[in-house]
Amino acid sequence: MTFSTAAEAEQAFYDAFRELDIDAMQRIWADSPDASCIHPGGGLLQGAESVIDSWRSIFRDTSPPQVEHRIVQASADNRLAVHTVEEHVSSGDGQRHAVVLATNIYINRDGSWRMLAHHASLPLVEREPEAGALH
Amino acid sequence: MTFSTAAEAEQAFYDAFRELDIDAMQRIWADSPDASCIHPGGGLLQGAESVIDSWRSIFRDTSPPQVEHRIVQASADNRLAVHTVEEHVSSGDGQRHAVVLATNIYINRDGSWRMLAHHASLPLVEREPEAGALH
Numbered sequence: 248m249t250f251s252t253a254a255e256a257e258q259a260f261y262d263a264f265r266e267l268d269i270d271a272m273q274r275i276w277a278d279s280p281d282a283s284c285i286h287p288g289g290g291l292l293q294g295a296e297s298v299i300d301s302w303r304s305i306f307r308d309t310s311p312p313q314v315e316h317r318i319v320q321a322s323a324d325n326r327l328a329v330h331t332v333e334e335h336v337s338s339g340d341g342q343r344h345a346v347v348l349a350t351n352i353y354i355n356r357d358g359s360w361r362m363l364a365h366h367a368s369l370p371l372v373e374r375e376p377e378a379g380a381l382h
Numbered sequence: 383m384t385f386s387t388a389a390e391a392e393q394a395f396y397d398a399f400r401e402l403d404i405d406a407m408q409r410i411w412a413d414s415p416d417a418s419c420i421h422p423g424g425g426l427l428q429g430a431e432s433v434i435d436s437w438r439s440i441f442r443d444t445s446p447p448q449v450e451h452r453i454v455q456a457s458a459d460n461r462l463a464v465h466t467v468e469e470h471v472s473s474g475d476g477q478r479h480a481v482v483l484a485t486n487i488y489i490n491r492d493g494s495w496r497m498l499a500h501h502a503s504l505p506l507v508e509r510e511p512e513a514g515a516l517h
Contacts, residue, residue: 281455283466285483290505291454291466319426320416322489322498324459329487331418331426331499348420350485350501352464354457363457364466366485368503370425 248274249359253328254318256353256360261334265314267306273299277354277361287347287369298365310339316349328353328360334367345369383409384494388463389453391488391495396469400449402441408434412489412496422482422504433500445474451484463488463495469502480504 250256256275263271273295276282282295286305292298313336320331334347352364385391391410398406411417411430419433420426421440427433448471455466469482487499 281457283455285485285503285505287503288505291468291483293455320418320428320499322416322462322487324462327457327459327462327464329462329464329499331501333426348426348501350420350487350499352457352485364455364464364485366466366483366501366503368420368422368501370420370423 253353388488
């Protein structure tokens, strides 16, 4: 399976997430030790195997969530593409909703775009950072 | 001021942060509506002006923090570079320490690398994501 644009790979990523389809999820990731993933509140996962394992763990015993994504900003070069994405995720039972901000990085190798990195975080506050905050 | 590599721009970014130098911080960012920044737990800031304002607010009334950064993974094309970085940040008074994971995106325009996006988040947990988590 090849993805001719980063947006196409991204759509497949969110489809796999929505459908809890681990095989589809695996196909969209770059099969590389450079692959990395940061889930909201989680540590850094490095290497395709660790990344896929984390998604397998998330998909297990979960009912399919609702996931909508909106590309807020996109930049691309010949081989790299960066998308800033707002994800609207609701749990399968509709009890939990979250807005997740994600930076998605895609790489073009062997004629197909694949996900190289997914960095997602949950905005805890919707205001300007305080003076004196660590960051 | 020009930065001949993404790593050089990144060093200048962390130097500006460490020294609470808003002018230096401004110089390393791409002066573009595409510039974006996500502080740990914060929402998405878009456009160079909003981004710089947020740093100005963070720098105000803060004593210089200790900031060390370690590039965990780097990918680059002609015009775009992506770094995954582990930041070790301590407040000026030494009371608070945090490990922050950041995805830093650099763009090469007019012969200089500048920061296009900074997405930072605080790992709340250092374990595998739970099954049933939203993400």
